[in-house]
Amino acid sequence: MTDQAKSMAHDLGYLPVTTDRVGKMCTLVGGQMTNYLIRFAYPDRQALWVGSAEEVNSCVTTTNGTVVSNSYIGPSITAAYRTGTWTLLPPKDPCDPATGRRGQDEQMVPDGAIKVLVCRDKQSGSATPHPSDGVQHGQQQARELAAELNSLKAEPGGNTCRETGDGRREMFLLHFGYAEGPPAWVRILSRCRPSVNNGVLVGDLNDALLDRVSRLAPPA
Structure with a gap:
């Protein structure tokens, strides 16, 4: 996805992350899991890998190997894999928790809300x-x-x-x-x-x- 890389990196860069082990309550419904590896390539031939997954309980994490995000983005990655177009899908109900925002590991609400x-x-x-x-x-x-x-x-x-x-x-x-x-x-x-x-x-x-x-x- 050459023309989508910056947009995808921008959205993933906004995910709230942590280096702490943060537990959360998850359902235990059985079902298929699809694991994903995303490779961001840079002009100097370096690369950044991001791992995530889509699964029925919406309870997997996303990580670059250094920090972890509990925000669930599995359906968005699946859609990008199938269509070649990146869009961070919003929740079906506007009141449901979304992906969150960078900085929520430091403050309950990051500065600048309007x-x-x-x-x-x-x-x-x-x-x-x-x-x-x-x-x-x-x-x-x-x-x-x-x-x-x-x-x-x-x-x-x-x-x-x-x-x-x-x-x-x-x-x-x-x-x-x-x-x-x-x-x-x-x-x-x-x-x-x-x-x-x-x-x-x-x-x-x-x-x-x-x-x-x-x-x-x-x-x-």
Whole structure:
């Protein structure tokens, strides 16, 4: 894909990466797996190899041998292999987690967000989330919300949940948009520890943050 190499490298270069071992919850459905190796060639005859795969649980990683991304891009690679054209496929539901954004290993939300889409899970606590239509907010709300999320004590971790307390568990999905490049996503699960994660970092929310997110989300 000679004429697609820069576009593909640009998109893969935006994937959030980590050198830490970040576990995450995965389904265990049996099915076919297709492994891929991508070779980026350079004028000095050097090459960079990237490994990834497509599989039914959407739970494989992408790596260049030095850093790893948990973002799932298997269908996009399969489409490129079959058609010779590269496009990073968006999620089917705009409220579903996308690939994420470079820098999410350092901050819950990278700097520079100009908007935020706030979604509320229609069936909180169910095994299969059913996000509602989200509500779009502008730059001020996006940056204030990002600042609150970035003020949380965060550490590397995956999408896990230890139930705490009683009552209804709520789930929110936040998509922070930027002038250029992909959005950064954050999932919030009340009654869970850790309760906030972006696929690379985890933290615990406070009542003020939960109240702000709830007010910005669609009605329950």
